[in-house]
Amino acid sequence: MFDCHVHAAPDIVPRIGDDADVLDAYRSDGFHGFVLKGHYESTVGRARALSRGGMPVLGGITLNQAAGGINPAAVAAALAAGGRVVWMPTADAHTQERAGLPRLCDRERRLDRRVFAVPPVDPDAQTAADLVLALIADHDAVLATGHLSGPECAWLLDRARRFGIRRVLLTHPSYTVPALTPAEIAELAEAGAHVEITAYQLLHQPGCTAAALAAVARAAGDRLVLSSDAGQPDSPPPPQALLRLVDELAGQGLDRGALEAAASTVPARLFLA
Template identity: 30%
Template sequence: MTLTTDARSTTLAEFSELPRETFAERSMELPDELIRGTSDLHIHSGPWLKSCPGRLDPFRIAEQAKAAGMKSLVFYDHTLGVSTGTAQLTKYQVPGIEVFGGIILTSVLGGMNPRAVKTALHYGAGARFVHFGAHCTHHMVIHEGSFVDGKLVRFVDQYPKFAKDELPRAIRIPLEGPVSDDLGEILELIAERPEVHLNTGHVSVDEAFRLVDLAVEFGIRKIVVAHPCRARMTVAQQKALVEKGALLEGAVSDWMFHRGLRRTNYYVEPELADEIAGIASTPELSGGVVPWAKQIREIGLEHFVLGTDYGIRSGPTPLEGQRTLISTLLDLEFTPEEIHLLVKTNAERLLDIE
């Protein structure tokens, strides 16, 4: 799902009335003006594990975004996995802003479970995305860990019981050969609903390529490569996925996040509090926001959808994250038109709210 050159030109022309600034005369107010009508496609809204509380409840997240003039929010729940109920209740409580949810496949929900997907599509606000796992994918299970005597040691090496219990439950995409009946049914469920997009989740790079190929094979119209997975890819790999029709997710947390903060992202046991945040291995983005933005320019703005990935207690609010994103893009000399393409138009097309 991409924009053609002509469509992109038309889109940019639509924003000819946007406020402007020069390098020498920059505006304190411009980020607040540009935030109106935008969408945050990745918010951790809660509920939360008691050991890993959030920054705000979902109602206050939506109230702040609505007051700032934002158009839509997409809620994530990577613990129990289903955010459609939270989205529905938030829409009732805070009318006047679009709120969407979806399902993240988790071992809590039984892993690769088509029944969970089918239910989520009809539960609450109805799932608008199916995400192939966060902290319980096989890739994450074999990489998360903590420091022991100054050295990072994986949980699968520290705790044999963890490896025995969690590796069989972990979500894994076959790199070749036939797919399981469960995976096939999930892909069919997504393909039947053009408003639902597939998110690759926190899988390995090789798994992401296979999943995108399968999505195309099954006729899925909207495909998003999750930001932790994309961050481990070279530009050439990202371009290859774009050529297959995938969109690439970027997040503020890619370059503004608490690396090494010990948190119970998914597992409730204190000893399983991850210290590498699962996405710390990002060689292509180790320089922070500058290479992140450079990749967006090189690959093409029309191929990216952006979110904050905020919501944790120790981070800024999602609204603050959205303002930081817009302000940073302005500082990097993205034009108002380009910024709206990234945080407004592309999001509207993904969510069918143009």
């Protein structure tokens, strides 16, 4: 199994354990590797230190305010240091603010409430976004759409094709943000994007059910990627969270072999091959 979305301490919110604790959990459960995500800092150095233990651990950068938003310089530095993924804005996306979901500026009131977007929501961001995409293409890294809206995901996918990006992941598109429908997700999958479903959605997303996630999985087809997005103290350990997601979706009549591939060989190929 290969979990392409997990959180660990240090972070600005409590986590179930630190980097080494999470590594030990995956090793104990026989996982092949994982991708360490942080909303507010690059995880490239942390992942590199963990991978010395023999298990592939990958990191990247999320383009929130702490990274300067859609900031090509931050992306260039992260990718040059070995980063494998660039997440578009998450906690500081305009969708996050509109939905009233947590942001760093909620904790530190002296920060402004600036939000970030790409075309067509913010046409002025195209020059910076295009350079970010060019850098991702240069390094054959993964472009993850973050919490951006459906029209922005479609724009990113179109631009990714123009820049020759081979690896695009829709970040939990059925989550509260961006809340895409199965039909919208199917259209983006048919255009070449992989589609993520997370255990976090099953465990914590208001109104989310295994049946709703199964509809998303069917829309994704063979481009489905399952991850944990775990690390919260009130979630199971990340490996167990991902395995639970597989079980719940299998209980909805989906093929278990295909689900296990979506939690192992498909994301490993997306991030490692």
